[in-house]
Amino acid sequence: MIFIDEDKCTGCGDCLEVCPEEGAIVLQEDKAIINQELCNSCTECVTVCPESAIYEVEAAPMVPEQAQPVQVTRQSALSRARPAIVSTLAVAAPLAVDALTGVARRWLEGRSVARRTGGQAEPAPGDQTGPGRGGRRRRQRGKGRK
Numbered sequence: 001m002i003f004i005d006e007d008k009c010t011g012c013g014d015c016l017e018v019c020p021e022e023g024a025i026v027l028q029e030d031k032a033i034i035n036q037e038l039c040n041s042c043t044e045c046v047t048v049c050p051e052s053a054i055y056e057v058e059a060a061p062m063v064p065e066q067a068q069p070v071q072v073t074r075q076s077a078l079s080r081a082r083p084a085i086v087s088t089l090a091v092a093a094p095l096a097v098d099a100l101t102g103v104a105r106r107w108l109e110g111r112s113v114a115r116r117t118g119g120q121a122e123p124a125p126g127d128q129t130g131p132g133r134g135g136r137r138r139r140q141r142g143k144g145r146k
Contacts, residue, residue, distance in 0.1 A: 001056070002034055002036075002041055002045065002054060002057075003057060004031070006031050007053075008051045008053035009051065010053075014045075015045035015054060017048075019045055020040070021040055023035060025039075025045060032053070
C-alpha cells in the first residue's frame with residue numbers, strides 16, 4: 001500500500017502526472033491524497049516525489065487467529081473474602097442491632113428518671129455520690145482554698 005506523509009508533502013503535483021490510474025491521487029488543500037481503492041501500488045509516485053513524502057508499506061500477510069490460551073487472573077484478597085464477609089455481616093447485624101437497642105433503651109430510661117426526680121438522675125448501684133474525695137475537694141475549695 002502507498003501512503004503520503006502530509007507533513008512532508010508540498011503539493012507539487014509530480015505524483016499526479018506519473019500515476020497511471022485516473023483519480024488514484026488527488027490534491028486537496030495543497031496536499032496529495034491517495035485513494036487506496038483506486039491505487040494499484042505501482043510505486044511510480046514513490047520514485048518521482050522530490051520530498052520523499054510518498055512511501056510504500058507492505059501489508060502483513062493475514063494469518064488466521066489462533067486460539068489463545070486462557071489467561072488465569074488472580075482474584076484480589078477482597079474479592080475472595082467477600083462471601084465470608086457478607087455471611088459474617090448477615091449473622092452479626094441482628095446482634096449489633098440488639099446491642100444498640102439495649103444501649104438506647106438504658107439511655108432513654110435514664111433520661112425519664114431524671115425528669116421524674118427534678119433533673120437529678122437516681123444513683124445507679126456502685127456510683128459514688130456520697131462524701132468521697134471529690135466531694136471533699138469541692139467543699140474545701142468552697143471554704144476559700146484555691
